[in-house]
Amino acid sequence: MSESFDLGRNVSRETSERFYHYVHLLRKWNPAINLVARSTIDDVGRRHLADSAQIFDLAPADAQIWADLGSGGGFPGLVAAILAADERPHLRLTLVESDQRKAAFLATVSSELGLKTKIRAERIESLGPLNAEILSARALAPLASLLSFSERHLASGGVALFPKGANHQVEIDQALEDWKFSYQKTPSRTDPDAVILTIGGITRV
Template sequence: MRVPFAGGWANVSRETIDRLEQYESLLRKWNPRINLVSQGSLDALWTRHFADSAQIFHLAPPSASQWADLGSGGGFPGLVIAILAAEARPMLRLTLVESDQRKAAFLATAAHALGVSVDILARRIEALAPLRADVVSARGLAPLDTLLGYAERHLAPGGVALFPKGATVGAELDRALEHWRFCYQKEPSTTDPQGVVLITGGISRV
């Protein structure tokens, strides 16, 4: 089965497709009560949310064993990453951080229904002990300046942070460089012509 993921079209198993289809059903069932995604994006889930999340998974170092997704919300990118990792990287351990109790409950219900293993922390990011993750991700959560603070706290030495950003990425980088030293690489987004995924590391305060 072929679906639109990062790098054009990627081959994934029937089991992965089944999980994604089941995830779509769960989102449609829960969304009217919790507003997990905007109503207008429901009919574009596979490109707007699934493929957008999948490209983050494919940019992570294959050697990563601990991944922390911050502000997971309805599961993007964290739950999509867990679905893909179940087949491609079964040893990858994922932690989803979501302070909204209702959304955390959805994530727990969905992960159980989909048969994927994740740790869910229903707490504020700032209140957590350092997670020491090889990869930190966050999608649509906060400006880059704030995200780098989260990443500095929760990345293991040598880890990388993956942050999808839109057309304002240049301005966000300029503001962040006033307070942080970091290395970064911009990978063009496969789902947003004006977007990129920032791959950042070596983060320290100025």
């Protein structure tokens, strides 16, 4: 490998090689289908890989079913799948992405890297309940909308992991108008203004 990425954590050699292959495919496909902003492609390690890896590190280690909504270029879903291949082989990930071209990218990466993922090229609202023990979504929708998705797809006792930016408290306050939930904020390792929200006990008010 001629390139390494700062993931903010240690990984095995095999995992590092998978990330290298993943980024190679990301850069190959990105000009055609805009998987990530061009301004971030040269800093993909910090902006996307490390940012997603920290979400994986907050996920319950004993969970077996993880659903990532609006996976796009695979953040955090593919990153979690790559880390899980070596560290949590019992974990199965479902990546939901309605854009057919992006879903094809996710399927290609999963196949070439030998990842245990299921790609669902459907709209989140039209899917039957996924009963996920872990639910994630990165840069997809306001928190109130994500809680509506969680109500449908999160298993009883499961946790939702949602990275949010500088206005996260505003989103929390707005969501609390219609939802009751517990939450914990973990400061982001890649953005001083951002947090990862760990959310559970989601019910409508």
